[in-house]
Amino acid sequence: MNIGEVAERSGIPTKTIRYYEDIGFLHPKRNENGYRIFEETELHKLTFIGRARSLGFNIEECRALLALYEDKERGSSDVKRIAAEHVREIEAKISDLLAMRDTLTHLINACAGDHRPDCPILDSLSNAKH
Template sequence: MNIGAAARRSGLPPKTIRYYEEIGLLTASRAANGYRDYSEADVQRLGFVQRARRLGFSVEECRQLLSLYSDRDRASADVKAIALEKLAEIDRRIEELAGLRRMLGQLVESCHGDDRPDCPIIDGLAGDGRAGGGLAGGGRAAGAADPAASAGARSGTSVPAVR
């Protein structure tokens, strides 16, 4: 099976499949003409990665999950641990966004939104000190309770677009 067919069957664009091969996430055998050649099992793995990505797992996490996938002696606890951590990450991200939403919502609510220049949103951003929320300076954003020993990451948890 050529890459195009594998792409249609797995839901991943050919470019992405090549990228995954380049970074060593997946492999593909080659036909005599140099074309990549995918087996049914390959397509299975491609679909596996596609679904894992759509659930919010990073490519590196997909690597771990793939290795567990093909490990017949895995402990489901190992899989669950990864999933639980991702779940916690998603929760943190939701909390963070909820905090943003709260602050921005307050500003928006207090703004008349007419043709006059007076604007509490601008004032809040300008840091006049009257900002209620966490807009001050050194503070932590919002919602997130703990310093969050977040895994080296800036806030992201990005997921591929569905098309």
């Protein structure tokens, strides 16, 4: 399988696949003309990484998950720990964003939004009322 087919089947762009090779996620063989040749297992790995990334795991977390995925001796508790830690991070981001949204929504509701220059949004940004 060439890189284009892998890209199509995994949904990951060729650029990104080459990048993943650079950072050591994959080690595809090469044929005599220098092209990368991918096995099914490499396609599976890429799909795995793609799903983990779409769930918001960062590269280092993906690396850890991939190592656990390939280690037949590991217990599920390690995976669970990584996932639980990740959920905590997600929840922290969510509450930050909720706080931002509430503050902004409040300011927007207080703002006339017309041609007059009075604007509670700018006032709040410039005055210290945190």
